[in-house]
Amino acid sequence: MSTKQMRWWLLFLVGLAGMNAAVFGQPGQSQFVPVNELPAAEQLPAAPLLIAAYVFVWAAMLAYVWSLWRRLGKVERDISELSQLMSKRRA
Numbered sequence: 001m002s003t004k005q006m007r008w009w010l011l012f013l014v015g016l017a018g019m020n021a022a023v024f025g026q027p028g029q030s031q032f033v034p035v036n037e038l039p040a041a042e043q044l045p046a047a048p049l050l051i052a053a054y055v056f057v058w059a060a061m062l063a064y065v066w067s068l069w070r071r072l073g074k075v076e077r078d079i080s081e082l083s084q085l086m087s088k089r090r091a
Helices: 001-022 046-090
Strands: none
Touching: none
């Protein structure tokens, strides 16, 4: 990708982000409101989000380790086959 194309893509993405901020932006608050005074619909408990994040990270890590384990097993089988082939050729 050329630098000119990269600049156009960057400009497009920045414009898209600006458009999202304009469309989905909320009006500002005029004063500070403590969390315990917010309506229940606007309070977001952190524990479920934290647990979900940990589950996601652990699942991704386990999937990655499993993938490495499978690929390493294949490489070990290939090396074993090659060493057997080399020993047959030498004999």
